[in-house]
Amino acid sequence: MQATASYKIFFIGDSAATIDFGNIINEEINKKAISLFNYLSQHPLEGTIEAIPAYSSVTIYMNVPLLRKKISPEKKVYEWITKELHKIMLQDLEDTQPEKNVVRIPVCYEDQFATDIHWLAEQKNISHQDIIRIHTSRQYRVYMLGFLPGFAYMAEVDDQVAVPRKAQPQWILAGSVGIAGKQTGIYPLNSPGGWQIIGRTPLKMFDKDETEPCLLKAGEYVQFYPITKDEFEDHQSRSI
Known part of the structure; x- marks a missing residue:
């Protein structure tokens, strides 16, 4: 996945973040979501409880109390998560796609x-x-x-x-x-x-x-x- 891939990050309450690639049924968009899910499964963010893929998005559920202990007191949890997710999106995630089964x-x-x-x-x-x-x-x-x-x-x-x-x-x-x-x-x-x-x-x-x-x-x-x-x-x- 290229760094230029279009996506949005939004939060569900204070303990879950969703990366969305476009709210449509599309195979290429779904491949982006699955690639991200596979990457997060192999390289989970600190404090991750689980990641759940959907048609065009991945939602990551976080252990917020744990993260508050780990990150700098000056930073808000949602700011830290957003920054980390943007960093992940700079990775080449195509390599995480499995062979067609x-x-x-x-x-x-x-x-x-x-x-x-x-x-x-x-x-x-x-x-x-x-x-x-x-x-x-x-x-x-x-x-x-x-x-x-x-x-x-x-x-x-x-x-x-x-x-x-x-x-x-x-x-x-x-x-x-x-x-x-x-x-x-x-x-x-x-x-x-x-x-x-x-x-x-x-x-x-x-x-x-x-x-x-x-x-x-x-x-x-x-x-x-x-x-x-x-x-x-x-x-x-x-x-x-």
Whole structure:
């Protein structure tokens, strides 16, 4: 990342600072955010509690009482944090980008698991099979995790299958694959949700007992591929 990269720093209360690169869904901007997050993970600022990446920003949560003991009494904590973040932004952060990692995820698009696929087909005047073909035809970038543990926000879906979220949330089962606008995602847990459901994966997207509880990470890519109901049930039985 070049020192000329456009960004803003603003504070959330007195214990968190956000570096924002532009409030849009854009792969290049997201790469800047992930590069910064990776750098902060490898070279954390003194007093950092954690850093959290989002679509176009990174928020750093700080231990303010600790920082007040560490920095000069003449300096305010937010001034020190701002100065340190500006110094980091002068670094070449491109080296922190990992190699492209593509995670293949099986999805059963049959009616039992795809409660909204026929509605989507009617809205877009395409067939059930067209939706499957289009949804599995590209790789999706994981822009961020949020909403639920392990819920990966991925983009961008083809305009042919892009649809608004539901007007009212409904109960969604874990593993359900949905579309909302230009985004696609997988519900990691049973939860209310408003995305249009077009299938379900037998994979566990979140497992609290694993060393890495979330199957996906921000900055990775996902390739969906279709499976039958029998293959879905076979995978589930082997996972128990």
